[in-house]
Amino acid sequence: MDFELSEEHQMVERMVYDFARNEILPSIREHDRNGTFPHELLPKMAAQGFMGICLPAKYDGAGMDFISLGLLSEGLEWADSSVRETIAVHLGLHALPIFQWGTEEQKERFLPPLATGENIACFGLTEPGAGSDVAAMTSRARKEGDTYVVSGEKMWITLSDVADRFLVFAKTSQEEGTRGITAFLLERGWEGLTTGTIKGKMGVRASNTGWINMDGVPVPETHRLGEEGEGFKIAMSCLDNARYTVAAGAVGLMKYCLEASVSYARQRRTFGQAIGDHQLVKQLIAQMKQRVDLGELAVRKVGWLKNQGRRNTRETSMAKWYCTESAFATASDAVQVHGAYGYSDEYDVERHLRNSKSAVIYEGTSQIHQLMQADYVFGNRVDRPLRCEMPAYDPDYWQN
């Protein structure tokens, strides 16, 4: 067992944190206040290779492993959840699924512009009436010759108004439950496809979240991802990637909150001493550190499982559930340590608190993760092999 980050990982970590400190932090408060998307960051992130960090070099990716993906997510969310969300969605929920489920032709065609950031991509599963209950979706795809005609509405979609590529799910048959769902790759500009932005979000205000309306969008068969009826499995495997970035990001958020709280607790004085010398404040700090450490362990283990090519749905769900709940608690404690100042946007911890609430909702609510965990324990849920598994990370393949 080796808990040490490799030299390469340490360099990635340092670079990502430097990037977050110098490129994201200086402007993110203003974007959050105004609810604007930091478009100016995308070319910089792309230039660093972030948009395809763990895609093989063959598809113009940076060829790094899944631990690096975790470190990237952590460092970005240390600055702001919104920026990490872009990676979660673009890479975790769109590009990696194409890598896992796509035909070679689809990979060669779709992945390079995603890896270089020339295309920005999103993932549309949720609908106004179907969130946790995916099977309740009403989007439909009707086959006409070698084209599908897709209609329906997707809601709460990250990057909906920024993306030019859309992975959406619709029912191709009226079969019961989730079996009739199929995945499609849509492109901006296609007839019948419109998008919009949701206003008034509590947090992740520097992220773009919105809706996708599909009114009889013709989708060529070449843009179907996987087989007909395979959509639900694909969607769930997408979540295995993105939940990992969410969990890793939550660790970054916690690290920021801990650092900010420690520095504030050293300098703020009450009753003749630094507040960090009061036992009850120490307790808050100790609990934050506990969550950081345990969260990091959970995330690193999932990264390792992914590198090994081992199924990690349960462990990823556990890491996501634990880390996002811990991040919410930690951000709340950080605001507490900062007192009234923490309650204002003069300090970053209140933004982290608002942001952290989103992650206990998306990518499976905490309740859904608890149900999953219990089902695994009782043996009611067993992961069966998939037709297309995410391969183990092999540097020779990834980097050549």
Place this chain on the structure above:
Amino acid sequence: MNIIALVKQTPDTAQLSASMDGLRLSAEGGPRIVNPWDEYTLETAIQAREEHGGKVTALCLGPPEAADALKTALAMGVDEAILVSDPAMADSDSLTSARILVAAIRKIGRFDLIVGGRAAIDGNTAATAVQVAALLGVPLISYVADIGSLDPEHRTISAVRLLEKARETVTSRLPALITVVKEINEPRYPSLIGIRKAARASIPVWGCNDLELDASTVGAGASGVDWKTELPTTREANVEMIDGGPEDAARTLVDRLMEEKVI
């Protein structure tokens, strides 16, 4: 073009801690970084190569840990990195360091341009690179804020120096040595692909033997300058609040000041 970038590893002065031995790098000292000025050195060198082709060699004199700084240089995009390191070289002053660097530069061989930072953030002498130029007998352009033109064909460089109250444009023949200030560019971050390459790279280490230097001519013993670091002593201060109305308080204050022989 053959470009040599002089890179030093320094403590992270943003994170100096009491556990550090002044500004020196000590084994258990704080985090070490690429001398912040040398990030501009590296960017300058890499940009010159991108424009004119050729090769950038990063050269660093320091303890074995300084290889980390060279890894960063490789990840940013230099082609080769060489660490000059030998226990005998420890605590060399700037002139001795310059002699060692010159021996290494001669071993590297042909060069058209040497780039250094305006100073290293630890010693802050701004003397090493200057002495390297003098010992090599090449022109020096210091405090460069802009390279107006670099012409490998006609073997000239024209650079703008940032002086206290002026800017001076200097043209020189190549090879030359320039030291750069932070106005010159915006250093890039190491890229992921660069990091991958850097992590795999093995960095040659040149010691006294490789450079044919007699150990007695380097290090603290051979240096004329003896560095002593003194951190500011912490002062004991007391605060005494004087109660009472303005007149009483003023009277008490005057009494106390006279008592303490302040007035």
